[in-house]
Amino acid sequence: MLERMTTISPARPLLPTKNSVGQREPGGAVSAADAEAIARVFKALGDPTRVRLLSLIGASEGGEACICDLIEPVGLTQPTVSHHMKLLVEAGLVTREQRGKWAYFAVVEDAMMAAASVICPG
Amino acid sequence: MLERMTTISPARPLLPTKNSVGQREPGGAVSAADAEAIARVFKALGDPTRVRLLSLIGASEGGEACICDLIEPVGLTQPTVSHHMKLLVEAGLVTREQRGKWAYFAVVEDAMMAAASVICPG
DNA sequence: TTCATGCATAGAAAAACCTCTATGCGTACC
């Protein structure tokens, strides 16, 4: 019964897309609600360990890695690495796919740039 | 005696530049030191209030704003707004310039993208 | 000089965060 685990993906639209940039404030600034969505993505990147995890996954064979591949490089315990990966998945920066005993994570290439371009539409 | 105040700017290189991307780990991932520098920038973006401040400044007349312009839109006290602006300046995401009684802040357009491209060299 | 304004700093309280140990659940192999 792994269906539940394999669908931890973000699902709902994490960021206001170009066509759905919510209410901009009168002056053209992002709304409070959009700011919260954008900040959630960047907050996930605001920790050195998660930056390293993201980089390690991207540099891995086939662009994916499982928890057990990441524990030793970052030098933290398995539950801690699992916790960080959960945050990255929830932020939409990484996907998770269960294959047998292992959970494989892959980087969502455009997620970061999408968040950035909401702030800097220029 | 405002010299000190007008030079709060980041100064040291906040991010590993393309030509100075420090030691990459054996596999090609960013080093722990680089990860810390990158995370410091994103952490500054990881708060809804600071995202709004950044957006408000960018949407302002002339691309700059002073603290007193920002207090009412974000609905926080002046010391709190000052604190957030300090973090944004220290992260290199915003510049600060003192003009008379006022401190004017402007967005550093490329700072965010620079941080992003260190993680995603692709 | 005196006063008002704009901003920064100091200190404190509450909330959030990072990391650990302990434990539980599902998969694969004997």
Next chain:
DNA sequence: GGTACGCATAGAGGTTTTTCTATGCATGAA
């Protein structure tokens, strides 16, 4: 079935962050 492995969750401890009130300093006007 039993055992080993991979990963997630629960709870706790210590640190960091967010926000406030109180206060101080600098500028510009009266």
